[in-house]
Amino acid sequence: MATDTLNPRSWLYPTPRGLYCEPGDFYVDPAVAVARAVITHGHGDHARPGHRAALATPETLAIMRARFEDMPNTTQQPLAYGETVRLGEVEVRLAPAGHILGSAQAVLAFKGQRIVVSGDFKRRPDPTCPPFEPVPCDVFITEATFALPVFHHPSDAGEIGKLLRSIATFPERTHLVGVYALGKCQRVIKLLRAAGYDRRIWLHGSLLSLCKLYQDYGVDLGDVAPVSDAILETFKGAIVLCPPSAMADRWSRRFADPVAALCSGWMGVRARARQRGAELPLVISDHADWPELTQTLKDVGAPKVWVTHGREEALVHYARSIGIDAEALHLAGREDEGA
Amino acid sequence: MQAFAQLLDSLSFEAARNAKLRLIETYLRAAPDPDRGWALAALTGGLDFPTAKPALLRGFGQDKIGPELFALSYDYVGDLAETLALIWEINPAAGPPPSLGEVIETLQRATKTQTPAILKRWLDALDSTGRWALLKLLTGALRVGVSARLAKQAAANVGSQPVDAVEEIWHGLSPPYRPLFDWLLHGAPRPQSNAGGAFLPPMLANPIDRAELDTLDPAHFRAEWKWDGIRVQVAASGGVRRLYSRAGEDVSAAFPDIVEAIDFEGVFDGELLVRREEAVASFNDLQQRLNRKSVTTRMLKEHPAHVRLYDVLWLEGRDLRALGFDERRARLEAWMAEKPRPRFDLSPLVPFRDWAYLTEMREEARSDGVEGMMLKRGDSPYLAGRPKGPWFKWKRDPMLADCVLMYAQRGHGKRSSFYSDFTFGCWREVEGKRELAPVGKAYFGFTDEELRWLDKWVRDHTTDRFGPVREVTQELVLEVAFDGIARSSRHKSGLALRFPRIHRIRRDKPAAEADTIDNLLQLLP
Numbered sequence: 127m128a129t130d131t132l133n134p135r136s137w138l139y140p141t142p143r144g145l146y147c148e149p150g151d152f153y154v155d156p157a158v159a160v161a162r163a164v165i166t167h168g169h170g171d172h173a174r175p176g177h178r179a180a181l182a183t184p185e186t187l188a189i190m191r192a193r194f195e196d197m198p199n200t201t202q203q204p205l206a207y208g209e210t211v212r213l214g215e216v217e218v219r220l221a222p223a224g225h226i227l228g229s230a231q232a233v234l235a236f237k238g239q240r241i242v243v244s245g246d247f248k249r250r251p252d253p254t255c256p257p258f259e260p261v262p263c264d265v266f267i268t269e270a271t272f273a274l275p276v277f278h279h280p281s282d283a284g285e286i287g288k289l290l291r292s293i294a295t296f297p298e299r300t301h302l303v304g305v306y307a308l309g310k311c312q313r314v315i316k317l318l319r320a321a322g323y324d325r326r327i328w329l330h331g332s333l334l335s336l337c338k339l340y341q342d343y344g345v346d347l348g349d350v351a352p353v354s355d356a357i358l359e360t361f362k363g364a365i366v367l368c369p370p371s372a373m374a375d376r377w378s379r380r381f382a383d384p385v386a387a388l389c390s391g392w393m394g395v396r397a398r399a400r401q402r403g404a405e406l407p408l409v410i411s412d413h414a415d416w417p418e419l420t421q422t423l424k425d426v427g428a429p430k431v432w433v434t435h436g437r438e439e440a441l442v443h444y445a446r447s448i449g450i451d452a453e454a455l456h457l458a459g460r461e462d463e464g465a
Numbered sequence: 466m467q468a469f470a471q472l473l474d475s476l477s478f479e480a481a482r483n484a485k486l487r488l489i490e491t492y493l494r495a496a497p498d499p500d501r502g503w504a505l506a507a508l509t510g511g512l513d514f515p516t517a518k519p520a521l522l523r524g525f526g527q528d529k530i531g532p533e534l535f536a537l538s539y540d541y542v543g544d545l546a547e548t549l550a551l552i553w554e555i556n557p558a559a560g561p562p563p564s565l566g567e568v569i570e571t572l573q574r575a576t577k578t579q580t581p582a583i584l585k586r587w588l589d590a591l592d593s594t595g596r597w598a599l600l601k602l603l604t605g606a607l608r609v610g611v612s613a614r615l616a617k618q619a620a621a622n623v624g625s626q627p628v629d630a631v632e633e634i635w636h637g638l639s640p641p642y643r644p645l646f647d648w649l650l651h652g653a654p655r656p657q658s659n660a661g662g663a664f665l666p667p668m669l670a671n672p673i674d675r676a677e678l679d680t681l682d683p684a685h686f687r688a689e690w691k692w693d694g695i696r697v698q699v700a701a702s703g704g705v706r707r708l709y710s711r712a713g714e715d716v717s718a719a720f721p722d723i724v725e726a727i728d729f730e731g732v733f734d735g736e737l738l739v740r741r742e743e744a745v746a747s748f749n750d751l752q753q754r755l756n757r758k759s760v761t762t763r764m765l766k767e768h769p770a771h772v773r774l775y776d777v778l779w780l781e782g783r784d785l786r787a788l789g790f791d792e793r794r795a796r797l798e799a800w801m802a803e804k805p806r807p808r809f810d811l812s813p814l815v816p817f818r819d820w821a822y823l824t825e826m827r828e829e830a831r832s833d834g835v836e837g838m839m840l841k842r843g844d845s846p847y848l849a850g851r852p853k854g855p856w857f858k859w860k861r862d863p864m865l866a867d868c869v870l871m872y873a874q875r876g877h878g879k880r881s882s883f884y885s886d887f888t889f890g891c892w893r894e895v896e897g898k899r900e901l902a903p904v905g906k907a908y909f910g911f912t913d914e915e916l917r918w919l920d921k922w923v924r925d926h927t928t929d930r931f932g933p934v935r936e937v938t939q940e941l942v943l944e945v946a947f948d949g950i951a952r953s954s955r956h957k958s959g960l961a962l963r964f965p966r967i968h969r970i971r972r973d974k975p976a977a978e979a980d981t982i983d984n985l986l987q988l989l990p
Contacts, residue, residue, distance in 0.1 A: 275530045276538045276551035278593065292475075295491050296484065374875060374933075378882045394551065394593075395542055396477065401932040403875060405478050417554075440537045447531075 132239050134265045134430065137216075140457055145243065145267075147234060150216030152181075154232050154243045157457075164218060166245030167229035168193065168308055181205055181213070183220055185228025185343060189308065192339050207256065223247040224258035225412050226309030227340060233261050241265040242426065248411065249418040250282070253316040254309070254345050258422075266428035267455065270436030271413040272391050279391060279415040285408045286317045292385060292406050293363060300361040300381035301406070304370035304388040307333050309412050311367055312340045314389055315347045317410070318365070328353045328361065330368035330377070353380075374403065391415070420444060466591060468496055469504050469565045470598035476609040485611060489619035494650075500565040502641025507569075507602060508609075508616035511640050514572040516605040521581060522549050525588075529553065546600035550593050559589035566641070568599065614712040624649025629666035629849045632713045636663045662705030664698060664713045665732055665778050665786075666849035670839060670856035678820045678859070685844070687790065688815040688823055689775055690830065691837040691858055693748050693949065694738040695755070699772060699809075701727045702779070708737075708772075719757045720770050726808040733797075734776035734847075736812065738834060739768045745834030747990065748963060749951035774801070775812040775839075778847055786847035790855075793847065827861060836948055837861045863946035864988055866891065867971060867979040869901055870941040873923040874934045876908065883916055884923040884935060887967065889943050891958070893982040901939055902958035902982055910946065910966030919970070942971035942979050950988050958982055960989075 138147050144156030152162040159176030166172055166182075168189030173182075175194035180187065184204040191197050205211055207230065210219045215237075220230035225246045232243040242263040249258050272279075293301055305311040311333050318327065326349045329337060334352055341347055353366060361381050372378060373386050388404040391411030399407035414422065423431060423445055431452040433441045438454035445452035472492040479485050489508070493501050506512050526535045526549045535552070542548040563571075568587065575583055584603070588596050601607050614628070617635065621628040626649060634656050638645055647653035696711040706727040708717045717724050720737070739746040739754065746768070754760065754768050777797040778786050785793050794814075801811050815838070817823045827838050837860035845855035868889035876885035886908040890901035911919065922941060929936040949963035960982070 274538050274541055275534050276542055276548060278551065278554065280593065288471075295487060374882055376882060396547060397543055399478065403933055405480070406475075407478060437537070437541070440534055443533055443537075 132237055134239060134241055137236050137239075138234065138241055138243075138265075140455060145455075145457060147213075147216055147236075149236055150213040150218070150234070152213055152216075155245065155457075162213070164213075164232050165190070166223065166232055166243065167225055169226070169246065172245060176200070179203065181211070181218065183207065183228040183230050186230070187228075188339060188343075189228060189336070192335055221259045221261050222256040224249060224252055224255060226252075227255050227312070227343060227345070229255060231259075231261065233263070239264050241267065242428070243267045244269065244422075246271070246413055247422075248414045249422065250279075252313055252412070253320065254312050254340060260422065260425035263426055263428050265430045265432060266423070266426045267432045267434060268419065268422065268441070269413065270419070270433045270438050270441045272411065272415050273419055273433070273437040273441035275416050275440070277391065277394060277415045278417060279394065279409050279411050282317050282410055283321065285389075285410050286314075286321045289318075289365075289387060289406065289408060290321060290323065292387070293365070296385060297363045298382065299363070300384045301363075301365050302373055302378060302381060302384040302386055303365060303367050303408075304373050304386070304390075304404075305333075305367050306390075306412075307369055308336050310389055310410065312337060312345060312347065313412070314367065314410060315350065316345070319346075319348050323365075324348060325365070326351055328356070328359075328364055328366040330366070330372050332369055332372075333367055370402070423448070423450060466563050466565045466568055466587075466599065467595050468492065469500065469507075470591070470595040472504065473598045473601065473607060473609050474594050476611055480610070482615065485615060486619050486622060489611070489616060490623050493620060493623050493646075496565075498643060498646060499641035502643060502646060503565050503569045505616055505620055505642055506640035507565075507607065508611050509613040512569065512602075514569070515577060515580070517580065517584065517600075517603040519545055519604070521584075522546060522600065522604075525549055525581075525585070526552060546604050547597055549588075550596035550600055553588050553593070553596055555592060556589035559586060562590045562592075562595055563587055568602070569640075572603070612712065613714050617713070620645065620649060630655070632664055632666050634663070635713065636707070636715070662700045662702055662707040664700060664707070664709045664715075666713070667696065667698060667711055667734060668776075668847050668849060668856060669711075669851040670841075670858040671851060671853060673840070673857040673859050675820075675824060675859075681840075683817065683819055683823075685842050686840045687794070687843055688817055689812050689839045689841070690815065690835045691839045691860065692736040692738060692745070692773055692812065693834045693836040694736040694745075694751055694773070697735055697737040697772060698778075699723070699727060699731075699733040699735060699774075701730050702732075716755075719754060719760055721760065722765050723770050723772060723808055726806075729806075731777060731781070731800075732779040733772075733774050734778060735772040735774040735809075738771050738773055740771040741769065747834070747951045748949060749953065749961065770808070772809050773812045774809055776847065789844040789846060790841050791843040827859065830861075835861070860948070863948055863968070864950065865968060866904075866945050866947070866985055866988075867942050867974060868904060868945045869939050869976045869979045870923075870937055870943055871901055871903055871939065872934055872936050873919075880916075883920045885916060885920070887919070887943065889945060891980045891982050891985055892977075893958070904956070904958045904960065904982070904985065905945065905947070905962040905965040907945060907965045907967050910968060911970070915967075915970060940976045942974040942976055943967050944969040944971050950985060950990075952989065960985060 137149050143158050144153045146153050152164055153160045154164045155166055155172040156163050162179045163177040164181045168186050173190050177200050179201040181203040187202050187204055205220050207222050210217055217235040219233040221233055223229040223231045223245050234241045240263040242261050246269050247258050305314050329350055329352050385406050387406035389408045389410040391413055392398040393407035394409045431445050431450050432455035434455045434457050442452045475488050522545050530552055539548045617631050618628045621631045644656040648655050698709040700707045706724050708720050708723050710716050739750040750768055777793055840857040842855045868891055871890045872888040873884035874886040876883055888903050888906045890903040892899055893902050926937045927935045945965050946968035947962040947965040951961050953961035
């Protein structure tokens with residue numbers, strides 16, 4: 127696999143526009159519109175509009191079309207998981223990242239050297255996408271959103287249990303659940319269904335189009351309906367999903383004494399949960415926690431690790447302590463929130 | 466322990482009183498004995514075991530993940546007990562998690578050297594919420610926003626009893642309160658309060674204004690000053706001497722000067738004040754003495770406490786509560802006249818013939834620790850709670866200041882989508898520049914309609930955001946009402962308002978014409 131003479135930084139390096147692959151002449155998840163982009167997944171800090179050409183999984187391209195008015199001016203190149211394509215002198219393959227529908231790791235090979243840009247990922251099962259595939263490589267680029275030993279995300283079922291217990295304790299109150307529109311929303315619905323909750327789940331208007339898209343890709347969400355369709359509904363004891371921003375918005379005033387639940391990995395830390403105004407914090411995250419991050423470094427076995435967006439310091443410290451040549455990689459345009 | 470941990474976790478995020486009650490009630494019904502009793506003791510501050518020192522927890526954390534990662538973790542989380550709870554991992558070999566009863570009974574027996582090993586075993590067996598609750602319990606700081614009174618209210622609710630019925634016997638009970646729950650949940654007879662120094666639920670007054678006074682016959686009423694202190698009950702019997710807050714909280718430990726001066730038996734109602742020579746000090750002075758587990762000699766000397774008595778409930782082994790006020794008052798005066806009683810004096814009656822005269826008296830008494838008048842029917846028995854009719858509090862008109870809105874914060878529960886907590890300031894000059902210094906924060910006083918208007922105004926005039934707080938343009942004048950003002954080194958403006966609330970929104974007034982800090986300083990007593 128490895129060639130000792132080739133410096134990986136010579137062919138893949140950060141620029142102000144994003145991570146650039148020189149022999150392939152493309153960017154991975156660039157922060158601005160570029161000529162050619164490889165997109166790992168559909169979240170706004172990775173997928174941006176206006177590229178002249180974009181390569182991604184068919185699901186990710188569908189998500190981008192839904193978000194960016196169909197992208198008529200972008201040449202779209204779908205690449206299914208496992209297939210390989212050549213861009214310039216570089217071979218590109220997409221491997222499942224287990225983050226959201228369509229999420230992928232970009233596996234880049236050049237002159238016998240392999241770099242994996244993992245994008246965002248998690249290791250626990252997610253009913254809306256295939257699981258993360260560890261790909262052996264020379265350089266592994268990892269996210270570090272929850273890279274501190276304090277982040278041990280509890281079991282999803284346990285967190286959903288908290289929500290159901292709160293509904294049992296406060297059957298007259300609306301449970302307003304703040305979720306990110308892409309990924310978290312659909313996963314939470316699936317988790318509720320798996321826990322046996324078969325009542326109608328109400329949705330804020332901004333969540334509708336992506337739920338529809340998931341359903342088109344075969345993700346069965348059960349009985350869901352937009353809040354705006356309900357004329358006489360009191361929403362007592364109901365579960366209503368909305369983006370976190372809507373909870374503090376005037377929109378939420380129609381509900382009966384709502385309980386503000388928020389689903390995010392940050393909810394594990396009390397001060398963060400309070401700061402976000404959560405009354406029922408649920409630790410449900412689409413990002414790897416500390417045990418998953420550290421296990422992944424061992425699974426991919428890369429001698430070099432580049433750590434990006436988040437708490438790089440702790441993960442770099444850990445990686446070095448187990449003999450990995452690790453360093454922080456600062457990329458433009460990455461966001462910390464919504465995880 | 467896990468169920469109790471979940472209760473604490475839910476309580477720590479719930480701000481609404483009724484929801485907190487529901488959570489505690491649900492737990493008390495479902496939990497087995499003696500766990501529910503220990504839980505009630507934890508919530509009412511009734512537990513006593515040696516607390517774990519921060520150094521022990523820090524050492525545990527550093528051993529677990531190394532000093533560098535522990536430092537980064539602690540720095541991020543900001544709370545030592547929580548950091549340790551989060552970094553620890555459950556160990557499947559550790560066996561089942563301990564029950565709350567097991568935790569508390571073990572800690573009460575364990576010696577200092579045994580504690581670390583026991584603690585490690587429990588941390589291995591509990592999940593992260595369980596570990597957090599355990600460490601909070603151990604460091605002696607639950608901080609879940611539950612008062613002892615609220616916890617007792619929840620216990621009373623599960624047995625469909627009034628909280629005063631629980632309060633009356635409370636100080637004769639000890640954790641884990643088996644007889645209490647046998648009574649509340651299983652129909653056993655109500656436990657007797659056989660210990661000395663029991664708290665008797667106090668009688669409270671309803672507010673009244675000048676216009677309503679004219680509907681009452683002055684001849685039926687007695688008037689007293691309403692002192693600006695803390696309502697307390699002095700209870701001494703069977704060799705036990707205690708000082709209670711109005712809510713039944715035992716505050717004896719913070720006021721050893723008062724407790725030592727109790728050389729009698731009986732139950733008295735009065736006002737706790739800080740008094741120097743003859744003068745009553747400001748409420749701010751009294752505040753220095755509150756909420757302390759122990760008190761320094763210097764504090765005792767510089768802020769001497771004093772109780773001004775105005776009623777007697779028990780005397781010489783007799784319950785006097787069924788007697789009329791005049792009758793009780795005569796006994797109280799006779800008892801005070803028996804001999805000098807240091808640290809106690811009598812709150813004098815204010816003689817009057819008509820309401821007009823009393824109105825004048827009330828206006829003149831702007832200072833001297835008086836915040837208004839109390840009016841009590843001469844024939845009123847001493848009734849627990851807040852009965853309508855016999856007692857009234859007639860507060861002095863509030864002081865007013867025009868302040869400028871500076872920050873707004875979202876409220877909780879029903880108000881979680883409203884900017885309903887307002888921080889306001891007054892003008893001052895610093896190095897030749899005029900700027901606003903915050904003087905207080907208020908979250909009531911306005912109508913629902915005004916709240917909607919304020920919320921919209923805040924959203925439309927936001928200049929910056931800090932988490933749930935918005936900074937706004939400095940142009941909206943709020944007329945703020947407050948009951949008192951004192952110097953304070955803890956506030957940037959150097960003064961603190963007592964009980965501030967939004968009185969009016971002054972949309973008509975330009976912000977530049979709002980009050981200055983100097984204006985406020987002139988109101989100082």
